[in-house]
Amino acid sequence: MSVKGAKKCTCPGRSDKIFCPRCSDLRMLILLKNGNDNLKYRRPNGQLSNPVWYSRLKYNGRDAYKVADKMVESVKKDPKYAGAVQVLMFYINGNRHQHIKKVIL
Numbered sequence: 001m002s003v004k005g006a007k008k009c010t011c012p013g014r015s016d017k018i019f020c021p022r023c024s025d026l027r028m029l030i031l032l033k034n035g036n037d038n039l040k041y042r043r044p045n046g047q048l049s050n051p052v053w054y055s056r057l058k059y060n061g062r063d064a065y066k067v068a069d070k071m072v073e074s075v076k077k078d079p080k081y082a083g084a085v086q087v088l089m090f091y092i093n094g095n096r097h098q099h100i101k102k103v104i105l
C-alpha cells in the first residue's frame with residue numbers, strides 16, 4: 001500500500017525510484033494530437049495508450065497544483081513532445097475519474 005505524502009516509494013524492492021505508478025502523488029495523462037501514435041504506448045492487448053507521467057516522489061506531500069505546474073514545464077521542455085500535446089490532465093494518483101487540473105497546450 002502506498003502512503004500519501006511519503007517521499008519514497010514503499011513498494012517492495014523499489015526504494016530507489018524517482019517516480020512510482022503507485023506511490024507518486026500525481027498522475028498526469030498526456031493527450032496527444034492526432035498523428036502522434038509513435039509517442040503512444042502499446043498495451044499488452046495491442047491497443048495504443050496516451051503517455052502517463054507520475055510526479056517525482058520527492059515532491060510528495062507538496063501542493064499538488066504547484067507540482068502539476070512543474071510537470072507542465074517539464075513536458076513543454078521535452079523535445080520529444082514538441083507540438084504533439086493537446087491536453088494535460090492531472091489526477092490524484094489512484095483516482096482516475098476526477099481530474100484536479102486540465103491544461104490545454
Ligand SMILES: [Zn+2]
Binds near residue numbers: 009011014021022024
Ligand atoms: Zn512505489
